[in-house]
Amino acid sequence: MTARCLRGLATLGLALMAGVLAAPAQAQNAAPPDEGNPFVNIFKYGGTTKPPEAPPSPDDVYCPIIDVAEGGSSLQTMAGGTVRTQIRLGQLSRSCQPGPNGGTIVSIGVQGMVLLGPGGAPGRFNAPVTVTVKNGTQIIARRSRQGSATIPAGQASGSFTVVEDGISVPANLARDFEIEVGLGSSPKPGRAPRRKPAASAPADG
Structure with a gap:
């Protein structure tokens, strides 16, 4: 087998390995959240769909x-x-x-x-x-x-x-x-106290 063929096979092997390693990460990124996964919901909620949020008690x-x-x-x-x-x-x-x-x-x-x-x-x-x-x-x-x-x-x-x-x-x-x-009846709001007018200053003699 020639050196060129060996180099080609090595390149192909590296490409396939890179694809296999990248596939799980891509699948993980593309996977829907647990709430949208019917299989996971069976174990989490007992049914294929997430139940509605319960109203406050x-x-x-x-x-x-x-x-x-x-x-x-x-x-x-x-x-x-x-x-x-x-x-x-x-x-x-x-x-x-x-x-x-x-x-x-x-x-x-x-x-x-x-x-x-x-x-x-x-x-x-x-x-x-x-x-x-x-x-x-x-x-x-x-x-x-x-x-x-x-x-x-x-x-x-x-x-x-x-x-x-x-x-x-x-x-x-x-x-x-x-x-x-x-x-008793509702208390009425009190009136604000009236302000006394300021005393005028004495005139200069």
């Missing part, structure tokens, strides 16, 4: 305990200088569900009692309840509702229930908000 949603506003646990109504009724908060409950765009939907339930005082008489009474969802001093939502309690003749108390739902907390505050409940 309500158990994973942040839901803080309810705070009672300062001075908001009870409220008295007066009649002629005498206590007509005393309103008291009772059981408080809350529920938080995943909302759109990573937010949270909050529902709050309030139960309470209306008690007759010395100046009261049986009848129907309103119990003002304010629910506030906030982040520090930032108010996310504030709602005021009137609960209704009926005290029949011969009884000294009646119960009321208020439910506030559909309160939306945005995603950027969904892990850092507070819930506050209190008796």
Whole structure:
């Protein structure tokens, strides 16, 4: 066999070897991700396709305990200088569900009692309840509702229930908000104090 033939065979062998070594790398680069490989999906997910992403579990949603506003646990109504009724908060409950765009939907339930005082008489009474969802001093939502309690003749108390739902907390505050409940109407924003006019400088004598 001539030297030219030997050189040709050696060149062909090197080319074939290079092709074999390059083939696995090319196949690896061209392979689809695991989610698109039915064979791999059988072992990972138990089927040929990747299952859809599960919705967030309500158990994973942040839901803080309810705070009672300062001075908001009870409220008295007066009649002629005498206590007509005393309103008291009772059981408080809350529920938080995943909302759109990573937010949270909050529902709050309030139960309470209306008690007759010395100046009261049986009848129907309103119990003002304010629910506030906030982040520090930032108010996310504030709602005021009137609960209704009926005290029949011969009884000294009646119960009321208020439910506030559909309160939306945005995603950027969904892990850092507070819930506050209190008796009484929503507080009005305070007026900014008036600035005193600057004293005029005394005239030169």
